[in-house]
Amino acid sequence: GCVIVEDTSTHVVCSCDHLTSFAVLTSPDATMSRADALALEIITLVGVVISVPCLLLTFIIFAYFRRLRNLTRVILMHLCLNLSIALLIFICGVEKTGDPDNCTGIAVALHFFMMTSVFWMLAEGVQLFRTFVVVFDTD
Numbered sequence: 001g002c003v004i005v006e007d008t009s010t011h012v013v014c015s016c017d018h019l020t021s022f023a024v025l026t027s028p029d030a031t032m033s034r035a036d037a038l039a040l041e042i043i044t045l046v047g048v049v050i051s052v053p054c055l056l057l058t059f060i061i062f063a064y065f066r067r068l069r070n071l072t073r074v075i076l077m078h079l080c081l082n083l084s085i086a087l088l089i090f091i092c093g094v095e096k097t098g099d100p101d102n103c104t105g106i107a108v109a110l111h112f113f114m115m116t117s118v119f120w121m122l123a124e125g126v127q128l129f130r131t132f133v134v135v136f137d138t139d
Contacts, residue, residue, distance in 0.1 A: 003015055044091070045091070048087050048088075048090070048091045051083075051084075051087055052084050052087050052088060055080040055081070055083055055084045055087075056080070056081075056084055058076070058077075058080045059077050059080040059081050059084070062074075062076065062077045063077065071127055072124070072127050072128065072131065075120060075123050075124050075127055076124065078120050079117065079120040079121065079124060082113055082116050082117050082120055083113075083117055085113050086110065086113035086114055086117060089106065089109050089110055089113060090110060093106035093109070093110070094106065
């Protein structure tokens with residue numbers, strides 16, 4: 001699990017003894033066996049290895065076939081590309097947080113791409129609302 005090494009008014013330093021990138025996501029008080037940590041690491045890696053190519057394939061298909069493009073699909077293209085970048089930063093960078101500058105850079109990049117993903121999903125939802133609800137509203 002993870003334990004708090006130092007807790008000051010400006011920062012918290014944790015020390016984790018499990019091998020997965022889920023150390024970033026789990027609470028510091030959680031305990032996890034090495035088998036569970038390895039299983040989570042494998043699940044993370046498999047999920048990213050499946051997700052990134054599928055997201056990029058979706059982007060490439062919509063980029064190549066211009067007749068498939070409309071506003072909803074352009075939003076989807078941006079979301080796919082954004083999620084791909086976020087996943088790649090997560091899987092490549094989360095283990096390289098030993099240096100404070102690297103850690104800050106990775107955290108900022110992850111935060112940026114996760115927030116922009118949320119807003120692309122919001123744009124997708126607004127566009128779907130406008131497509132289906134506004135069109136069929138007869139009042």
